[in-house]
Amino acid sequence: MIERIKKAADIIKNAKRITVLTGAGISKASGIPTFRDKNGLWRKYSIEEFATPQAFKENPKKVWQWYNQRKKLIKQAKPNKAHYALAELEELFKDGFALITQNIDNLHRLASNRRIYELHGNIFQTKCLVCDKVYLDEDVYEDEQLPPACRYCKSKKTRPNVVWFGESLDTSMIKKAMGLAATCDVFISIGTSGAVMPVAKLPQIAQYMGRYVVEFNADYSTISMFADDVIIGKAEETLPLLVSLIKRGRG
Template identity: 75%
Template sequence: MIERIKKAADKIKKAKRITILTGAGISKASGIPTFRGEDGLWGKYSISEFATLEAFHKDPKKVWQWYNYRKKLIKQAEPNKAHYVLVELERIFKDGFALITQNIDNLHTKAGNKSVYELHGNIFEVKCLICNKIYHDQTIYKDDQLPPKCKYCQSIRTRPNVVWFGESLDVELIKKAMALAASCDVFISVGTSGGVQPAAGLPKIAQRMGKYVVEFNAEYSAISMFADDVIIGNAEKTLPMLLNYLTR
């Protein structure tokens, strides 16, 4: 593993542009259950009860109660060492750095990253279905305050600004992510299972363009076949090792 980390560090040292894709695995050490792991939040509830537009139309208050619970859990979490390594990489590469995440937990921004593309939205954002405004909101609401009123038009036709099952991702955001995968020198995948498209296709794009692809993950994934190197281990341990070799 050490030799692969050293190789990745050497490749990154020679790069001008790096693109990083993160999934739920990077946030596990922060106390947030992974999306598909055995301790995942999804395992405690039926997905169809909450994470679909149909469920929202059927019972918006119930959906909001669940997201309010998740919001409270996530708000208590702090970025871990892996998040802070990515902050340092952005400091080093400046405009040559891009971070694409499937996570809705806001931890990359909380850690200090600026160039963050949130493919699946942000649990701390609210979208109004009447005035179409999207705004940041960290409030943990009481049950009798749900759904929360839009801070602009006061409508209660609001929803979490996250992508639900059956919904399409923002087309322009996907185009940007694909361009970042194609134009980088090094593509780094951290803590994602590779089971959700179109994010799972980004490493393949980088590989087809002849870029160096390295995966950091707790176990082998669907992305591993597209990686030049796979580094198995918890990201909060392996990424600091990478940074150590990178800054020597």
């Protein structure tokens, strides 16, 4: 494994443009359960009950109660060494660095990454369905306050600014992500299973364009077949090692 990390570090240190894709696996060490975990949050509930437009239409308060609980849980989480390693990588590559994430947990921002594309939204943002404003909302509410009133127009027709199952991703953002996959020198996939479209296409696009694709994951995934190298291990261990080798290589 060390040899593979060294090889990846050698290639990355000479690159100009790095595109990173992250999924739930990177946040696991921060105590945020992944979707597909045996003990994951989603196993205890049926997804259809909470994370779909239908559920919201039928009972917005119930959906909000669930997201309010998740917010409370995620608020206690802190970025781990893998998040910080990516913040260092952005520091090294500056504008050549872009981070695409499927996570809604805000931990990349807390770790000081700046150029972040949140494909699935952010749990700490609320969207008003009346005035269309999206705003930062870190509050955890009392039950009787739910759904929370819009900070701008006071309407109670608000929703968490996250993408639900059965909803499509923001078209301009997915186009941007595809462009970043196609034009980078190195594409790094971290802690994502590649089970969800169109995100799963991103490493494929990078590979098709002849970019170096490297996957960091706890296990092999559908992304592995599009990767030049697969590094199996805990991201909070493998990524800091990768970044320290890149820094050494760049002097």
